[in-house]
Amino acid sequence: MVAVACLAAVGIGRAFWPSPEGGGPAPRPAAPVKELPVVVDSAEPELIGTDLGRSAMGLPPPPGSDASLTEKVLVEDVTGGGAWTVQFIDYHVFPPDSGVLPAKAVQGRFWDQYRKDAKELRCDKMPPLKRVALGAGTGYRCQYLDVDGDAPRWVNAKVFLEEVGPVFREIE
Structure with missing residues (x-):
């Protein structure tokens, strides 16, 4: 019984106080990273860019001069004068504090x-649209498989929403 207690004490001692020759406990391997559920394997073609014309975005051509007021309002031309009419409108625009992600x-x-x-891209599962604060973390992450190292x-x-759209900040 005494021998068992001594052996246990020596074993515990080596676990906490390694020998000077470096015979201490082996370092623990890093925990594996959990893969996020949504695989991102292509661009999203239905996203609308600012360099597309009205027809490329699926919009009808601009309304003619005989269009209804509703049609003119949809393209912000209610003056009826086209480029020849000048209006001075004073707007007070404040930066938004939230947006749609x-x-x-x-x-x-x-x-x-x-x-x-990257070899593989993944993101958290997200609702199709979500209102989030600008500049603050959204609570969502994306990840990529880096194959350049050893x-x-x-x-x-982490995913953030800025005025320019979604931005990503790597987690250290």
Whole structure:
């Protein structure tokens, strides 16, 4: 009984106080990174860019001069004079404090930004649209598989919504 207690004490001592020769406990391997559920494997073609024309966005041509007031309001031309009419309108515009985060915009921007440097892209499952505060964390993450180093590793990035749209900040 005494011998068992002594052996246990020596074993516990070595676990907490390694020998000077480096015979201490082996370092624990890093915990594996959990893969996020949504695979991002292509661009999102239904996203509308600012460089597209009305027809490319699926919009009808601009209304003619005989169009109804509703049709003119939809394209912000209610004066009826086209480019020849000048109006001075004073607006006070304040930066928004929140915006709408479309899941497809997050996935599309993540694809555009990381597809060249990564083998696999993934994101959290998100609702199609969600209102979030600008500049604050959305609570969602995306990740990519970096294969450039010695061993492949998952790199996680938090998703933020800025005035320019979704942005990603890598988690250190």
